[in-house]
Amino acid sequence: MTDTSAPRVTCVLHVNPDGTPAAALAVAVEILRNGGLVAFPTETVYGLGADATNASAAMSIFAAKERPFNDPLIVHVPDFEHVFQVAATVPSLAPALAAHFWPGPLTLILPRAAAIPPVVAAGGSTVGVRVPSHPIAQALLRAADVPIAAPSANRFMHTSPTTAAHVLADLDGRIDCVLDGGPTTVGVESTVLDLTADPPRVLRPGGVTLEELRTLIPDVQGPASTASSRPDAGVDAAVERAPGQMERHYAPRARLVVFDAQEAPALAAIRTEAQAALLRGERVGALLPDEEAAALAALPVAIALLGPSDDLAEISRQLYAALRQLDAQQLDLILTHTFGTQGMGLALWDRLRRAAGGRFRAV
Ligand code: TXA
Ligand code: MG
Numbered sequence: 001m002t003d004t005s006a007p008r009v010t011c012v013l014h015v016n017p018d019g020t021p022a023a024a025l026a027v028a029v030e031i032l033r034n035g036g037l038v039a040f041p042t043e044t045v046y047g048l049g050a051d052a053t054n055a056s057a058a059m060s061i062f063a064a065k066e067r068p069f070n071d072p073l074i075v076h077v078p079d080f081e082h083v084f085q086v087a088a089t090v091p092s093l094a095p096a097l098a099a100h101f102w103p104g105p106l107t108l109i110l111p112r113a114a115a116i117p118p119v120v121a122a123g124g125s126t127v128g129v130r131v132p133s134h135p136i137a138q139a140l141l142r143a144a145d146v147p148i149a150a151p152s153a154n155r156f157m158h159t160s161p162t163t164a165a166h167v168l169a170d171l172d173g174r175i176d177c178v179l180d181g182g183p184t185t186v187g188v189e190s191t192v193l194d195l196t197a198d199p200p201r202v203l204r205p206g207g208v209t210l211e212e213l214r215t216l217i218p219d220v221q222g223p224a225s226t227a228s229s230r231p232d233a234g235v236d237a238a239v240e241r242a243p244g245q246m247e248r249h250y251a252p253r254a255r256l257v258v259f260d261a262q263e264a265p266a267l268a269a270i271r272t273e274a275q276a277a278l279l280r281g282e283r284v285g286a287l288l289p290d291e292e293a294a295a296l297a298a299l300p301v302a303i304a305l306l307g308p309s310d311d312l313a314e315i316s317r318q319l320y321a322a323l324r325q326l327d328a329q330q331l332d333l334i335l336t337h338t339f340g341t342q343g344m345g346l347a348l349w350d351r352l353r354r355a356a357g358g359r360f361r362a363v
Contacts, residue, residue, distance in 0.1 A: 011177045012164060017041075017135045024179060025143045031176045032057075032144050037064055039153040039167045040140050041181035042132040044105045044189050044207050045160040045320070046167050047076065047150030048175060049140070052086065055117035058149050062119075064174040067156040072122035073149040074107050074190070075129050078141040083129055086147050088113045091195045096216055103133035105190040105207025120149050126196055136181040152189060153178075157251055159327075159355070162187055162320050169324070187317035188347045197221070205346040207316075223350065251355050252327040252334060254285070258356040259337040260349075261363035263309075266337035267295045269363045274301050277333045285326040287336035289315065302329050312344035319348065323355070 013024035028038045035057040038049045048065065050057035052075045062069055075086050080098040083090060087110035094108060112127035121127050132138065141148060152160040155170045164180035171178075191206035193213065201221040202210060213220045259269045270286060274296065277284045285302035288295075289309035296303060304322035307314030326334050338352055339345045353360045 008173055008176060010168065010172050010175050012168070013177060013179050015136050015179045015181045017181050021136070021139065021179075025139055028140055028177055028179055029144045032146065032148070035060070036176040037061060037174075038140070039161075039164070039171065039175055039178040040137055040150070041134050041164075041179065041184055042076075042137045042150075043134045043184060044132075044186045045162055045184055046153040046164065046178070047074075047132075047137070047148075048153035048167075048171065049076070049148040049150040051144070052076075052120055052147040052149035053115055053117070055119050058117060058120045061149060061151065064171060065151065065154070065156050067151065069119065070122050071151075071156075072124060072126075072128060073120050073151050074192075075116060075120060075127055076132055076137065076141060076148045076150055077129060078138055079103070079131055082131075082147065083108075083110070084113075086113050086116050086127055086129055087111060093195060093200065093217065097193075097195075098131070100216060101208050101212070102131040103138065104131070105133075105186050106130065107190045107192045107206075109192065109194040109196055109203070111196060116147070126194075128192060130190055134181070134184070136179055140179070159252060159320050159323050160189060162317075166321070166324060183317075183321070185317060186313075187319060187321075188344075188351055191347070193220070205350050207344075207347070209343050210346055211343060222346075251357060252323050254327055254331045254334045255359065256323075256334045256336070256356045257359045257361065258352045259335075259361050259363050260353075261337055262340060263292075265363045267292055269361075270335045270337065271296060271299070273333075273335055274299055282332035283330065285329060285331045285334045287319075287322050287326065287334065301335075302326060302331060309339075312339055312348065315339060316344050316348060319351065 015021040015024050050061050089111050107128045107130040109126050112121050153167045161167045162184045164178045167178045186207040189206045191208040192204040194201045199219040202223050259266045274284050287304050293303050304326045306318045338349045
């Protein structure tokens, strides 16, 4: 199963998160033990899992995703006690963070233990560790009884998957199996917190907010990218700290233009941009909160709704599926805007900025 050059048949196992999916779990565990690849749901996005202690299995993750080896993988364990299997030392802040945020969407960067092969950590001395809360992820970790390395189950640079169908769209025939547990609930990836830095720094904002982290770490540093609020301000320090935090990521096929504003000014900019593109004969789509769709109703623009504008959890849950839904419509241009930088707004801001590449615009 480690021969990544051979075409594979990817099995889809439907799993009810509330039941005990013993038969499906047994299949998944057998694949993992043999060095194969199993995609599974976490509360954030679907992960592409392999035995984190098996270097060749971990390497096949990179091959399936076409991911460069300088982008380290997150290792998943079922609870805090298992962190000691993957981390060489556990900083004093870790137990309180674990008690407060695990299981959940927080990844801690810790010194790497020898049991985790270098390839998992892009050759570095640290390892990202997370305890996911999704019942299927929990059941799989406990049944497999090994730490599971799992990046998001998408091809490199693509939008992260929040359903099994998204996983298959990118990886069918490249992985052994996907456990289909329905749509994920958080919808954007975990917050990556570097505990080897002093003070600790957020490398990637995500499902645990900066405000929540501040309750335990008052001097926690925000992501470096928010200090230079424009992506064209140059390569930011976070890119060097975390090779995977590329400026262009999570990207749709269509040109995505993101206006860094909200409500009326953002809608006016979107309308003007849509009209200009339509005049050029382009096919245009927009990602909008429910209440804002009416503003474009007079134009032939494909709309994907994100949920109520005051519900950032729902917008986060819908973002990637809405982006994929529009991208499947062979559009030339997709327009949207940011949702502030408070709470989950910061993770949305980060993902939209990276998905837009250089097309992130002030209003
Ligand atoms: O929510 C999530 O975090 C999902 C689910 C499946 O757990 N996983 C995920 O993995 O988003 P991935 O590989 O797509 O993104 C993890 C990012 C990488 O881009 C990498 O830069 C960063 O976390 N990372 C992982 N290990 C690191 C390390 N040792 N040092 C710095 N950054 C690291
Ligand atoms: Mg990813």
